[in-house]
Amino acid sequence: MKKGILGLVGSLLIATVTSVAAGDVAQGRAAYLQYCASCHGLTGDGNGPMARILTTPPANLRRLSERYGNPLPEKQIAQFIDGRAEVEAHGPRDMPVWGDRLSAEPTGSERKTQELIAKLVAYLQSIQTGPRTASSRVRKSA
Ligand code: HEC
Secondary structure: OHHHHHHHHHHHHHHHHHOOOHHHHHHHHHHHHHHOHHHHOOOOOOOOOOHHHOOOOOOOHHHHHHHHOOOOOHHHHHHHHHOHHHHHHHOOOOOOOHHHHHHOOOOOOHHHHHHHHHHHHHHHHHOOOOOOOOOOOOOOOO
16 A cells, blocks of 8 residues: 555656756746755855755755766656655665655645655756766766
8 A cells, every 4th residue: 555655656756857847947946045055055066054064065966967967867866855765765864854844844745745856856957067968877976
């Protein structure tokens, strides 16, 4: 039963992620400024005001494609932002678990959470500084 629900959420996520439109990037940017810029910086370079008090430095999100490929692997990035599966597998982390936070908002729901995360991923794609690459396979950082 639980598996069925997870599978449904997964396919909803894919459906929303693949229908990226320009409006999604704008909405993703607004959400980014609201939720992410305090750590990752206004431009995504990792230099937000909170950065100095964190033990793990927030990533430079403009350079994600250098490690993940360009276009970004949307599903993988979305799952990392969501964080619920990640934390279940690897334990606590410095990056907030947005899946929990967003779905706990007064007007939040699972569907809205997945949609917002997809928009955040669309925005992150739009700020990548690296060139397009042939494959978006995960690469190890050197
Ligand atoms: C409280 C500070 C904080 C906030 C707010 C925050 N992050 Fe992060 N983020 C981090 C830290 C620290 C890391 C480094 C990874 C870790 O936790 O070990 C990270 C890593 C990431 C990564 C992974 C980069 C990689 O190298 O794989 C992504 C993507 C990301 N954040 C996106 C976001 C998005 C989108 C938001 C807003 C919804 C956000 N972050 C809000 C602190 C934050």
